[in-house]
Amino acid sequence: MRSSEVRDLLDVTARSDIIPLAAGAPYVKALNFRDIEKYARKIIAEDGLSAFQYGPSGGFYPLKMCLVDVLKLDGIVASPDDILITDGGQQALDLLAKIFIDPGDIIIAEVPCYVGALNAFLSYQARVETVPVDENGLQIEILEDKLSQLSREKEIKFIYTVPNFSNPSGVTLSFDRRKELVSLARRYGTLIIEDNPYGRLRFEGEHLKNLRQLDEENIIYVGTASKMFAPGLRIGWIVAPFSIREKLIHGKQAADLCSSNFTQRLAFEYFSDPRWKNTLKKFISIYKEHRDAMLGALEEHFPEEVTWSHPVGGFFTWATLPEYMNTTEMLAEAITNKVAYVPGRGFYPDGSGTNCMRLAFCTVESEQIEEGIKRLGKIIKEQMRLYRSFYRGKK
Amino acid sequence: MRSSEVRDLLDVTARSDIIPLAAGAPYVKALNFRDIEKYARKIIAEDGLSAFQYGPSGGFYPLKMCLVDVLKLDGIVASPDDILITDGGQQALDLLAKIFIDPGDIIIAEVPCYVGALNAFLSYQARVETVPVDENGLQIEILEDKLSQLSREKEIKFIYTVPNFSNPSGVTLSFDRRKELVSLARRYGTLIIEDNPYGRLRFEGEHLKNLRQLDEENIIYVGTASKMFAPGLRIGWIVAPFSIREKLIHGKQAADLCSSNFTQRLAFEYFSDPRWKNTLKKFISIYKEHRDAMLGALEEHFPEEVTWSHPVGGFFTWATLPEYMNTTEMLAEAITNKVAYVPGRGFYPDGSGTNCMRLAFCTVESEQIEEGIKRLGKIIKEQMRLYRSFYRGKK
Numbered sequence: 001m002r003s004s005e006v007r008d009l010l011d012v013t014a015r016s017d018i019i020p021l022a023a024g025a026p027y028v029k030a031l032n033f034r035d036i037e038k039y040a041r042k043i044i045a046e047d048g049l050s051a052f053q054y055g056p057s058g059g060f061y062p063l064k065m066c067l068v069d070v071l072k073l074d075g076i077v078a079s080p081d082d083i084l085i086t087d088g089g090q091q092a093l094d095l096l097a098k099i100f101i102d103p104g105d106i107i108i109a110e111v112p113c114y115v116g117a118l119n120a121f122l123s124y125q126a127r128v129e130t131v132p133v134d135e136n137g138l139q140i141e142i143l144e145d146k147l148s149q150l151s152r153e154k155e156i157k158f159i160y161t162v163p164n165f166s167n168p169s170g171v172t173l174s175f176d177r178r179k180e181l182v183s184l185a186r187r188y189g190t191l192i193i194e195d196n197p198y199g200r201l202r203f204e205g206e207h208l209k210n211l212r213q214l215d216e217e218n219i220i221y222v223g224t225a226s227k228m229f230a231p232g233l234r235i236g237w238i239v240a241p242f243s244i245r246e247k248l249i250h251g252k253q254a255a256d257l258c259s260s261n262f263t264q265r266l267a268f269e270y271f272s273d274p275r276w277k278n279t280l281k282k283f284i285s286i287y288k289e290h291r292d293a294m295l296g297a298l299e300e301h302f303p304e305e306v307t308w309s310h311p312v313g314g315f316f317t318w319a320t321l322p323e324y325m326n327t328t329e330m331l332a333e334a335i336t337n338k339v340a341y342v343p344g345r346g347f348y349p350d351g352s353g354t355n356c357m358r359l360a361f362c363t364v365e366s367e368q369i370e371e372g373i374k375r376l377g378k379i380i381k382e383q384m385r386l387y388r389s390f391y392r393g394k395k
Numbered sequence: 396m397r398s399s400e401v402r403d404l405l406d407v408t409a410r411s412d413i414i415p416l417a418a419g420a421p422y423v424k425a426l427n428f429r430d431i432e433k434y435a436r437k438i439i440a441e442d443g444l445s446a447f448q449y450g451p452s453g454g455f456y457p458l459k460m461c462l463v464d465v466l467k468l469d470g471i472v473a474s475p476d477d478i479l480i481t482d483g484g485q486q487a488l489d490l491l492a493k494i495f496i497d498p499g500d501i502i503i504a505e506v507p508c509y510v511g512a513l514n515a516f517l518s519y520q521a522r523v524e525t526v527p528v529d530e531n532g533l534q535i536e537i538l539e540d541k542l543s544q545l546s547r548e549k550e551i552k553f554i555y556t557v558p559n560f561s562n563p564s565g566v567t568l569s570f571d572r573r574k575e576l577v578s579l580a581r582r583y584g585t586l587i588i589e590d591n592p593y594g595r596l597r598f599e600g601e602h603l604k605n606l607r608q609l610d611e612e613n614i615i616y617v618g619t620a621s622k623m624f625a626p627g628l629r630i631g632w633i634v635a636p637f638s639i640r641e642k643l644i645h646g647k648q649a650a651d652l653c654s655s656n657f658t659q660r661l662a663f664e665y666f667s668d669p670r671w672k673n674t675l676k677k678f679i680s681i682y683k684e685h686r687d688a689m690l691g692a693l694e695e696h697f698p699e700e701v702t703w704s705h706p707v708g709g710f711f712t713w714a715t716l717p718e719y720m721n722t723t724e725m726l727a728e729a730i731t732n733k734v735a736y737v738p739g740r741g742f743y744p745d746g747s748g749t750n751c752m753r754l755a756f757c758t759v760e761s762e763q764i765e766e767g768i769k770r771l772g773k774i775i776k777e778q779m780r781l782y783r784s785f786y787r788g789k790k
């Protein structure tokens with residue numbers, strides 16, 4: 001197993017005056033806490049005996065019923081029985097890894113890749129093969145080469161991707177590539193895990209069809225309440241074919257018996273109240289404002305040798321520095337200057353990505369984002385100047 | 396992986412008019428829901444931003460601080476940093492299995508064994524060796540033989556036991572055997588997982604020293620809020636040495652990032668309010684009354700060929716029928732007569748225990764317990780009569 005640099009950093013920066021461009025924490029300030037209090041009181045008064053008891057391993061049925069409507073927003077047709085409730089999207093990935101991966105099994109992941117997914121897959125000793133993304137997501141030609149080469153060697157258990165505003169890259173898989181990806185996976189008899197935590201948080205342009213809309217049988221869809229409601233509940237879900245779901249339920253029983261009946265009921269009350277869509281609109285407009293602040297600040301303060309992604313939704317942008325730069329080493333200097341980011345290395349299973357960084361615009365106010373990026377720009381420019389003078393001196 | 400007969404049954408009987416002597420569900424009716432509502436309101440009003448956000452993987456620090464005092468009741472000395480918060484005791488067992496067990500590794504479990512522990516260990520493909528309990532718990536001489544024989548073959552990763560009012564047997568490990576167990580484990584260089592969900596629920600006699608009091612270095616202690624507060628929170632904990640805890644925290648990150656910040660805060664408020672000890676007293680007096688009802692009814696309605704354990708705490712008694720009886724097959728007849736129990740077979744990894752049953756007295760009212768046992772007694776007597784007449788006919 002590997003330590004998660006993201007989580008370790010979060011622990012440090014949470015307790016300080018550091019501008020946390022590292023944390024992928026939702027902007028929970030936008031929630032209506034009076035409504036949440038109302039939901040909690042209702043649950044305790046009317047349904048306390050069940051809310052504080054054990055529940056079915058597959059999840060609280062009324063929550064699954066109202067998730068059918070939430071999934072419809074994503075164009076996904078499911079019945080309550082198609083849905084398994086998990087402790088956040090992270091447990092969904094862990095359970096999928098648990099039922100699919102034996103030590104040494106091959107899976108394919110996009111890179112840079114959500115570090116929690118890498119942790120889950122590697123904790124079951126998967127052999128993680130990678131396919132890089134560009135500004136249109138997973139590079140299909142490279143994927144095809146990998147599939148063709150690896151499938152001669154061994155079965156490929158699944159392909160993992162975050163098609164919408166990916167963590168950490170911020171890029172979105174184009175519609176043409178979605179069709180190509182789905183047809184490639186079919187051709188090679190491989191499942192796809194479609195992880196879609198940010199899908200509803202689109203700032204501009206039209207929603208693209210999700211992979212599961214293109215191929216219901218071959219795609220396992222993972223969703224979460226963490227970004228549409230709150231991560232403190234630990235509520236996520238998997239939509240999967242029956243045969244897989246049965247195994248997942250047994251996995252869930254062995255993992256923790258069931259998710260919290262109380263927080264499942266809170267999620268049920270939230271998604272049953274039509275006002276949650278107003279909260280969603282608030283989230284979108286805040287994140288869009290923050291994204292604009294970050295892109296503007298990057299344009300102003302980062303040197304021209306640095307490039308970054310232009311996310312149309314979600315929480316993150318991904319900056320690529322000159323190849324000689326090392327963002328892991330640079331982090332100490334950043335922390336000294338009271339600003340944090342996540343070094344790129346953790347998002348690659350092979351230790352590459354050393355010249356990249358994840359910048360989160362989700363939880364920090366716009367002025368702080370500008371100040372943080374300004375500080376980082378100064379550090380990067382200074383390090384580039386030092387490198388250049390050292391390099392010139394050597395010649 | 397294996398299906399959990401306990402959980403599957405629970406799902407069926409929860410929706411019907413069946414007397415659920417199967418369910419190990421706490422008597423949550425004894426909770427003071429007004430207090431819980433007060434805690435929830437306080438958390439949402441004063442600490443909503445953190446309660447609904449992600450938290451540290453190791454757990455909410457103030458909860459760990461107040462668990463230090465809860466652990467003291469069990470005679471266990473720990474600092475907050477020694478504690479890792481998990482999603483109930485079940486996730487504690489899953490994470491321990493995850494970090495210790497590679498496919499084929501040997502572990503030793505008492506039998507009959509908590510079925511959730513078996514599920515957790517088997518889901519990581521452990522080779523589960525068993526040692527039976529008698530009325531004084533784990534049989535130490537058999538354990539010593541096993542250790543001596545197996546340790547020649549391969550390292551034994553750990554010994555799993557529930558020393559107090561075990562699930563499902565209801566028996567308690569005697570003090571002398573506790574000392575012997577701890578010293579045996581030391582001699583053979585094997586860890587012990589001490590699972591203590593019911594420890595505070597003692598009806599009579601003195602609390603015995605826990606294993607961890609006898610050997611701090613070699614014992615991993617698992618506790619839970621499920622029986623002292625409520626299982627609907629999904630809050631448990633592990634007390635373990637530093638080197639193991641670091642691995643567990645990485646496992647927890649990969650499994651679900653962190654436990655719910657909201658339910659952790661509810662547990663914190665509950666255990667910080669001295670009145671929780673009144674609730675605990677209420678639990679104990681209710682369970683004792685139910686236990687008395689069950690033992691009385693067993694005496695009255697079960698035939699003399701059946702024996703059962705006499706628990707001095709906890710939730711369960713364990714009945715052993717004549718060897719020719721099959722409790723898995725008999726369950727259909729019991730369900731027809733609107734009473735449920737858990738067949739013994741699920742508590743053994745090798746499919747033995749077919750003539751045993753777990754009878755839970757925790758959640759059912761005394762009159763219902765008496766009625767349920769009366770119905771079961773009738774079924775057992777009838778089946779014994781049939782067997783005898785058939786057997787005699789054969790001769």
